[in-house]
Amino acid sequence: FSATLSKRHSAQVFLKLENVQRTGSFKIRGAMAKLSKLPKEVLEQGVVTASSGNHGAAVAYAMAQLGGSALVFVPNHASSVKCAAIERYGAVVQRYGDDGLITENYARQIALEQHKPYISPYNDMDVITGQATIGLEILEALPNVEAVFVTVGGGGLISGIAGVLKAVNPNIKIIGCQPSNDAAMMQSVRSGHLIEINALATISDGSAGGIEPDAITFELCQTLVDEWVTVSEHEIMLAMRDFLETEHQLLEGAAGVALAAFAKVADAYQGKRVAVVVCGAKISLETLQKVLQVKP
Numbered sequence: 001f002s003a004t005l006s007k008r009h010s011a012q013v014f015l016k017l018e019n020v021q022r023t024g025s026f027k028i029r030g031a032m033a034k035l036s037k038l039p040k041e042v043l044e045q046g047v048v049t050a051s052s053g054n055h056g057a058a059v060a061y062a063m064a065q066l067g068g069s070a071l072v073f074v075p076n077h078a079s080s081v082k083c084a085a086i087e088r089y090g091a092v093v094q095r096y097g098d099d100g101l102i103t104e105n106y107a108r109q110i111a112l113e114q115h116k117p118y119i120s121p122y123n124d125m126d127v128i129t130g131q132a133t134i135g136l137e138i139l140e141a142l143p144n145v146e147a148v149f150v151t152v153g154g155g156g157l158i159s160g161i162a163g164v165l166k167a168v169n170p171n172i173k174i175i176g177c178q179p180s181n182d183a184a185m186m187q188s189v190r191s192g193h194l195i196e197i198n199a200l201a202t203i204s205d206g207s208a209g210g211i212e213p214d215a216i217t218f219e220l221c222q223t224l225v226d227e228w229v230t231v232s233e234h235e236i237m238l239a240m241r242d243f244l245e246t247e248h249q250l251l252e253g254a255a256g257v258a259l260a261a262f263a264k265v266a267d268a269y270q271g272k273r274v275a276v277v278v279c280g281a282k283i284s285l286e287t288l289q290k291v292l293q294v295k296p
Helices: 003-009 027-035 040-045 054-066 080-088 100-114 125-141 156-168 184-191 216-224 233-247 253-269 285-293
Strands: 012-017 047-050 070-074 092-095 147-151 173-179 227-231 273-278
Touching: 003 012, 003 233, 003 253, 012 125, 027 054, 027 125, 047 054, 047 100, 054 070, 054 080, 070 080, 070 100, 080 092, 125 156, 125 216, 147 156, 147 253, 156 173, 156 216, 173 184, 173 253, 184 216, 184 227, 227 233, 227 253, 233 253, 233 285, 253 273
Parallel strands: 012 273, 047 070, 070 092, 147 173, 147 273, 173 227
Antiparallel strands: none
16 A cells, blocks of 8 residues: 555555566566476476566576576667576576567577477466466455556556456456557557557666567457556656655666556546556666656
């Protein structure tokens, strides 16, 4: 429960703290759900994945627990903090491509060549099912929740959460949150088909990048997301600084997106019971310094 946000916005605001999850983000849920279903002999041969950072760390951690190695491809601009975390868990990191979708396509190709499973960060029903456990936990803690704000990249997180919440109560409002600089899923949903956009750099590196053409998350987002909110880089950083100051916990840019989106439309949720998913914590010292220096 956030006393600060609740008082400020005249609502009951709760924060789902995936920033304190193992490996520092929600991604461990989907990675473990997928990898734990693979036979031991397959795990021992190793897996390949692509990631902006958090999914790669989750796969590396899960493989270390289950017995096996991971090769993780990241975009050229991937956070050094996130890459270091992947390597600490025992995986090999290779940089490739200037966009997440390019990285994903290349990783899939390498997986085929090496005859190893490719572990998608979002385009896999087992991974989505893992992320859905967040929805279960929200319902356990807040059975009368009325709205949930979730940051969207490839759509795996919101698809899992919304799938659970809508199955139990179709009236729960699901709000997809994206940076204005990189809102591929929102623009695709509004266009009626997946599109490529001219994305700009964003502090929300965890949600950045294109979406695979056959992504199962697209139809799920079309069906399950009630509203979309985009936020500027300045709004994201203000929300991050506010969280640091009032909740005294670390968070990364993607987590700031959901907080900023709620703040932007909070007037519409006065008197409501709202949950905001704080999806991850991995932030570099350089980025943290920028956030702390941001002015209103």
